[in-house]
Amino acid sequence: MKKQPAPLETLVLDQLPDEAMPAYEAALLSVSATVALFLDEETGNWRIEAVREAQADADALQAALALAAGLTGHEAPLTRHATESEGWLARTVEAFPEQEIGRRFLIRPTHVAPRPTYGRIALTLDAGLAFGSGEHASTQGCLMALERLPKRLPRVLDVGTGSGILAMGAAKLWHVKALASDLDPWSVRVTRENAAMNGLAPRLRAVLATGYAHNAITRGAPYDLIFANILARPLCAMAKDLAAHLRPGGRAILAGLLGKQVRMVLAAHRRAGLVLERRISLDPWATLVLRKPG
Template sequence: MNRRHPPLLETLTIDGLPEEAVPLFESALQSVCPTVGYFKDDPTDTWGLEAVRELNQGDEELLPALVLAAALAGIELPELKRAPVEADGWLARTVQAFPEQEIGGRVLIRPTHVPDRPTYGRTVLKLDAGLAFGSGEHGSTRGCLIGFEGMAHRRPRSILDIGTGSGILAMAAAKQLKRRVQATDIEPWSVRIAADNAVMNGLRNLLQSRLADGWKHRAVRSGRYDLVFANILARPLCSMAKQLSDHLNPGGTAILAGLLGTQVRMVLAAHRRAGMVLERRIDQGHWSALVLRKR
């Protein structure tokens, strides 16, 4: 299948979500949708999610993911609205909404539809507009990249990216540090896309993309790391805090994201109990990233 021109697409919409449920339902939709966006309805103080996918793609996986998200959020299963959308129209809007973007002082995200040009002083990462779900536009991803920029001078040698998605964080680290990075995700589709993106960015030999669920894979838990990215969700971050600390070298750094500002206290408390200290908090809109260091 040509990812740029799927035969028929549909939009999935969920409205009326409380703020704390947004990451859960975003993750559920991302399990079958390559692009997911969110928005706030100020009059009702609720949130909505809108996703695009190939028509009926992943129906069997989607319903259980939504049921689990509702159970974890403690709410009734919300209505899922579907509407067809012309593929060419969606792609055109995606290209228009995905410009070249500078993040922090070091990274430049260049979509594949933007011509290459000499760029100095920034690490250039090329990504496909049709796969914009990992493009760096999301506050979580931006927070991680800004956090990494502030500690890259430490030159970590062993690096792990949990929940890599498009591979953007792993690629930034591999390209800036010239180090090998292990990138993992629980979604086979994301693992393939991260590997493809690594090749497109000339990082085939520096980025290893692997299917793994957190620390459960033997190759992941057998390592010790100087730097770990984990851009996932607040509750999994809390449950993995001790494993993260156990696998960080003394003085090692973890950059955590995928949490709303209202969830920072919960995530921070779990990691402090595991022997980690907060170095920096980066807020990007409603989303936060935490830079932690092992004592």
């Protein structure tokens, strides 16, 4: 007897201003299988749609939305409606093809058969994991920034790791160990599973932490490279902590910010003693490479 697919629902947040969109996108990514963004060219506001199982944890959704509202000061009304389950997963798989990023990386979904990569570093991820799947411009910008760094950086930290994709990219590119952290237990679990799937379990450790508050992070400092692909306001709030954990001469790759937020994020990190080395723009998102003088 054919098993019936679980009922799905679509969550919709509408009329979001630029400054609120990243936080609400992150909120829905934390509780949904897939998220899509739509820009209203006339108003400049955003619409976010997410699909998830209808019976999923309602408390987690409310907590994620409350956190986004607290971070942005913007209350976004949520609407929801039933979504046709039949064929949805197949459409999601089709929408997540193998993709080349920059000159060095290739993201391979688990439903795509392995093939020779010829000069590219393949990272295998599950199509159902939307956060950190490589499709988002902030993730792409980080991988492009990583491959352009001038030398091997042996001590790597990835703050707000999501799927672990950036820590895995550095570990595979340079054959080094990496430490990854996230405040979401599910992300930590997924990172560990992805590391094992990519043969990186011995070289990638994932821990549950808020920002830099973990003994493993403190013991591992200072770092030669720190990734922070999160949101603009948390990036600003943690600028001093980032600088304190970065080795003189080390680099930081920051993402999760819109082009309009670059000035604010840069100002916070310049006050912490860091200098801008490179900016990568994949509209409307920006990725910054900073260096600690020394």
